[in-house]
Amino acid sequence: MPEKRRHQRFHPKVDAYIAFAPPDLPNLTKLGKLLNISAGGICFNYMSRNKETDGLRRLDILMEGAQPIKINQLPCAVVYDIESSNTSYRNMQSTRSCGVQFDQLPAELLSAVDAFISNYTDGQSIAGT
Numbered sequence: 257m258p259e260k261r262r263h264q265r266f267h268p269k270v271d272a273y274i275a276f277a278p279p280d281l282p283n284l285t286k287l288g289k290l291l292n293i294s295a296g297g298i299c300f301n302y303m304s305r306n307k308e309t310d311g312l313r314r315l316d317i318l319m320e321g322a323q324p325i326k327i328n329q330l331p332c333a334v335v336y337d338i339e340s341s342n343t344s345y346r347n348m349q350s351t352r353s354c355g356v357q358f359d360q361l362p363a364e365l366l367s368a369v370d371a372f373i374s375n376y377t378d379g380q381s382i383a384g385t
Contacts, residue, residue, distance in 0.1 A: 263294035266377035272319040274300040279311035288354065290317065292382055293373060295366070297332065297357040301340060303349045309337045315356065317372065325376070327368045332356040 272290040277283070288302030298317070302308070312334050319325040333356065340353035361369065 263296035264381040265292040265294040265299075266373055266379065266381065267292055268319075268376055269378045270319060270321065270376050272317060272325075272372075272376065274298065274302070274315050275318055276309070276312055276315040278308040279313075281308075287318075291353070293317075293369070293377065295358075295369060295373065297335070297355065299353065299355045301351050301353055304352055305349050307337045307352065309334045309354050309356075312356070313359075317369075319372075319376065325372065327365065327372065330365055330369070331359040331361065333359050 268290050274288040274290055275285050276288070277285055286302055286304070286308060288300035291299045291301060293299075313331060314329045315332055316329065317325065317327040335355040335357050337352055337354040339350050341351045358369070
């Protein structure tokens with residue numbers, strides 16, 4: 257099956273995280289681990305017993321270290337959110353995989369995402385996964 261994505265995806269070469277507030281619990285911040293990123297969206301894993309991204313419209317990218325990064329309030333739409341493994345701690349949570357598409361990024365956010373890709377990914381495009 258041919259690749260349908262319009263943007264090349266890249267693995268981060270550093271640990272980076274996604275912060276989001278589930279729409280039904282706006283005062284709770286969940287964290288996920290960034291798996292890949294493109295100019296068009298991201299894929300991340302997070303721990304939860306249930307899908308917590310229905311209606312998600314914004315998220316943040318975070319990176320700690322010598323040069324901390326925070327890209328705030330990226331508008332997005334969820335493409336998928338699936339259970340990716342059955343591993344859990346005492347059946348309390350499982351790992352979920354979520355893919356989101358960025359939704360009409362303003363120029364300053366698009367520039368920040370492009371800079372993140374240029375500076376903090378391995379630079380090798382991911383093909384067909």
